[in-house]
Amino acid sequence: MNALFRRRQGVVDSADLSGPARVDSRTKNLTKRLRPGDVAVIDHEDIDRVSAEALVACRPAAVLNAARSSSGRYPNLGPEILVEAGIPLVDDLGASVMAVKDGQRLVVDGPQVRSAAGELLAEGAPQDRETVAAAMAGARDGLSTQLEAFAANTMDYVQREKEVLLDGIGAPDLRTAFEGRHVLVVVRGYHYKEDLAILGSYIRDYRPLLVGVDGGADAIIEAGYSPDMIVGDMDSVSDHALRSGAEIVVHAYRDGRAPGRRRVEELGVDHVVFPATGTSEDVAMLIADDCGAELIVAVGTHNTLVEFLDKGRAGMASTFLTRLRVGSKLVDAKGVSQLYRTRISxxxxxxxxxxxxxxxxxxxxxxxxxxxxxxxxxxxxxxxxxxxxxxxxxxxxxxxx
Incomplete structure (x- = not known):
């Protein structure tokens, strides 16, 4: 079994399947400190595409998941991305694997996870191309059930938040002037680096306002630009980006709780706290729409049904509603790159x-x-x-x- 597992994964040396553990139940937090050769220990049911791509970029020795990487709810792409990248993936290890101490050296031996001393810590199900393909096929068969749940959830959300659809969100007082401008909303999501690269000529010619959604602000800086505004709960944006001079809008819950407020206060940066329903991605688009933006160009955002499902049922309804609200102004970055040609003066x-x-x-x-x-x-x-x-x-x- 162990030899089969290594052969399917393309692993030629058992030493490649050992390394220091990096443990976090939130994958996006883990990838901030995951280094090549580390063993990623996560508790992530239905690994989504963005999380998988972030893990692959870190080049861990293996990924150990306490949960099932594919539960069968929908055909999530994360496990396939990890396996195709040659990263060993062991599923369903149970809660015991999350008790591993950060930095502890682990050895992944097929389905078993052992300490450096040989103690058995957990045992799960190794994933390869065959098991991932079988899980994807089963998930596609059950996609109709998820579609029904998506529709029901969306209708319930529309009933509760119909004023957003009809009247907008009522943006707070902001110093950033959106009226009549193009706005580029950047989310650190699907193919955001490629999208930003192909929009270089568009950005130079039209000089759109650059709005980063949490870590999207760092993506803007990495591409060589400066964000005009940062919207989010501030859990995945760097201190450098928050100090860049951009206007900071801390996304809060409707009841006023704002998890990111304490962080920006500790940094001493000016900010606005804005309670609003939906995800930070949605709030950024709705602010741009309410403030009179002429066009909203989306980078790394969610567009397809599978991408909506990747967000989880709690977030996909607000995303769908936002598209209804700003649809006449919203253009995906790939559409801009295909339609836009550099203007010659x-x-x-x-x-x-x-x-x-x-x-x-x-x-x-x-x-x-x-x-x-x-x-x-x-x-x-x-x-x-x-x-x-x-x-x-x-x-x-x-x-x-």
């Missing part, structure tokens, strides 16, 4: 024409025919000048005094 066209004429002049000057043409042109020009001098009474042959 008049002076750029003039410069291009001048460069063409200069190249033609140099080419002609290097040939005998060109030199003859320039000589004749010079003589013709002299005759023309002399003609006008005679016409105005200046005799070109008269001596000068």
């Amino acid at each position: 008049t002076w750029q066209l003039a410069l291009l024409a001048l460069a063409g004429l200069l190249a033609l002049f140099v080419a002609l000057a290097s040939t005998n025919v060109g030199q003859t043409i320039f000589g004749l042109s010079g003589a013709w020009w002299d005759d023309l000048v002399n003609f006008f001098r005679v016409l105005v009474g200046l005799d070109p042959s008269a001596p000068t005094t």
Whole structure:
């Protein structure tokens, strides 16, 4: 079994399946401190695509999941991404694996997780291409059930929050002027790096307001820009981004609880606390819409049914409602890259024409025919000048005094 597991995962040395444990029940928090060669210990049912890609980027020796990486609710892409990247994934290890001390050296031996001394700590189910494919097939069969739940949840949300759909959220007083501007909302989600890269020309020409949703602010900075506003509960954005000069909007619950307020207060940065229903991603779009943005371009946000389901049932209804509210202004980054072409100004066209004429002049000057043409042109020009001098009474042959 162990040899089969290693062969399917492409692991050639058992030493590759050992390393110091990094333990956290929240995957996005763990990836901030996970380093290559560490063993990631998580408790994440239905690993989503964003979490899996973040784990792959950290290059851990293995991923140990206390829960099931695919529960069968819907065809989540996370396990497939991990397996295709060659990262050993062991599922359903139970709560005992979360008791492992951070930094403790672990050895992953097929389905078993042992201490460096050989003590058996937990036992689970190794995942490979075959098991992941079987789980995905079963999840697709049950997708209709999730679709029904999604529709019911959305209708319930619309009943409770219909004023958002009809009247907007009533944005707080902000110093950032959105009126008539393009707004780029960046979420550290699906393909955000690629999307930001292909929007370089658009950003240079239109200079949209850059709004980072939590860690999206760091994505903006990494791409070489400065965020104008940061919206979120401040759990995944760096201190550097919070001190960048951007306007800070702390997303709070409707009851006024704001988990991120204490952090920004400790940093001493100016901020606005804004209670609103929905995710921070949704709130950023709704603020832009309420404040008069002309166009909202989304980077790394959720668009497909599977992406909505990746968010969990609690968040997907607000996302769907937000799309209804701002749909006339909302464009996905990939759509912008396909429709947009760099604008060429008049002076750029003039410069291009001048460069063409200069190249033609140099080419002609290097040939005998060109030199003859320039000589004749010079003589013709002299005759023309002399003609006008005679016409105005200046005799070109008269001596000068």
